[in-house]
Amino acid sequence: MHYSLQLNRCLFLLLFLEGSKQKKRQTDFVATNSTNNTMLASQPTNSTSSNSETLSLEQLYQDILEARKKIGPLIHHTPMVKSDTFSKMTESTVYLKEENLQKTGSFKARGALNACANLSEEQRQRGVICASSGNHAQGVAYSAHRLGISATVLMPKVTPIAKINATKGYHANVVIHGEVFDEALAKAVEVSKQENAPIFISPFNDRYVIAGQGTIGLEIMEDVPDADILVIPVGGGGLSCGIACAAKKMNPKLKVYGVEAESCPSMLQSLDQGFITGPTNISTICDGISVKRPGTITFPLAQQLLDGVVTVDDFEVSKVRLI
Numbered sequence: 595m596h597y598s599l600q601l602n603r604c605l606f607l608l609l610f611l612e613g614s615k616q617k618k619r620q621t622d623f624v625a626t627n628s629t630n631n632t633m634l635a636s637q638p639t640n641s642t643s644s645n646s647e648t649l650s651l652e653q654l655y656q657d658i659l660e661a662r663k664k665i666g667p668l669i670h671h672t673p674m675v676k677s678d679t680f681s682k683m684t685e686s687t688v689y690l691k692e693e694n695l696q697k698t699g700s701f702k703a704r705g706a707l708n709a710c711a712n713l714s715e716e717q718r719q720r721g722v723i724c725a726s727s728g729n730h731a732q733g734v735a736y737s738a739h740r741l742g743i744s745a746t747v748l749m750p751k752v753t754p755i756a757k758i759n760a761t762k763g764y765h766a767n768v769v770i771h772g773e774v775f776d777e778a779l780a781k782a783v784e785v786s787k788q789e790n791a792p793i794f795i796s797p798f799n800d801r802y803v804i805a806g807q808g809t810i811g812l813e814i815m816e817d818v819p820d821a822d823i824l825v826i827p828v829g830g831g832g833l834s835c836g837i838a839c840a841a842k843k844m845n846p847k848l849k850v851y852g853v854e855a856e857s858c859p860s861m862l863q864s865l866d867q868g869f870i871t872g873p874t875n876i877s878t879i880c881d882g883i884s885v886k887r888p889g890t891i892t893f894p895l896a897q898q899l900l901d902g903v904v905t906v907d908d909f910e911v912s913k914v915r916l917i
């Protein structure tokens with residue numbers, strides 16, 4: 595199915611154009627207590643924020659404003675760049691938010707910095723731990739180093755050597771563990787539960803990480819205030835929920851659509867079913883967004899904030915990469 599855009603302004607964070615599925619949802623900017631009762635994720639004792647808490651939109655918005663004060667001096671306000679090519683293809687005006695120019699090369703530095711900045715002195719002494727085969731690893735390593743905190747990053751054996759070296763380059767203690775990401779993650783969570791262990795930083799299911807990513811929404815709306823649609827890639831949902839919260843507060847009429855890989859539509863399936871679920875087997879070239887389940891914090895936020903989710907297959911993604 596073609597996702598046709600009849601718009602004045604449309605913002606793409608990642609270049610997915612033709613979606614195969616679209617699901618409309620109701621969205622109100624109200625402080626809502628979600629009744630989500632499907633807490634599937636493991637709950638590390640020592641994480642930056644409890645990963646089963648319910649976060650109201652108003653609280654998240656306040657967290658985003660606080661995050662900007664804390665991390666603003668340490669990150670770039672990245673540009674919104676008009677894309678002639680995508681504007682022509684969609685008969686609308688398309689801007690790209692160039693987070694590839696962010697510190698460490700991705701938006702992940704925002705959330706990780708905010709998580710580190712919210713640690714207590716006692717937690718800072720213990721250091722932080724995470725699992726990642728990519729952007730989150732570098733975000734945590736960079737952030738911890740900037741704030742004088744030690745970082746341990748567990749990476750699965752499949753991690754490309756360039757990403758291992760980049761993470762080491764930010765002074766993290768890199769431990770190669772497990773065949774795949776899930777094994778590295780399980781180990782990081784296990785370690786974080788021990789006494790005086792480093793504090794676990796989730797890639798998306800963490801109040802401060804979501805708020806850090808939400809600072810992107812403030813920048814988008816300041817730079818292109820008449821935007822009427824945001825299109826945002828969805829993995830675990832931290833990026834999209836953070837941005838949507840900030841941007842919808844500034845313009846309640848704004849629509850926000852998530853984009854997932856067709857073979858890994860975990861947020862789409864969860865929103866459809868009304869509880870956290872997702873595919874068992876995933877295989878996609880979109881490694882950054884291949885997350886099997888949305889988070890216990892992000893899912894209820896997504897229920898309130900996302901107007902729909904579209905999926906794209908790997909062939910469509912490959913075509914866009916050639917543009």
Ligand SMILES: Cc1ncc(COP(=O)(O)O)c(C=O)c1O
Pocket residue numbers: 608700729730797798827828829830831832833834882883885
């Ligand atoms: C490039 C890129 N885009 C989008 C995402 C999705 O972010 P989230 O997991 O917060 O939904 C990721 C996650 O790692 C990513 O690396």
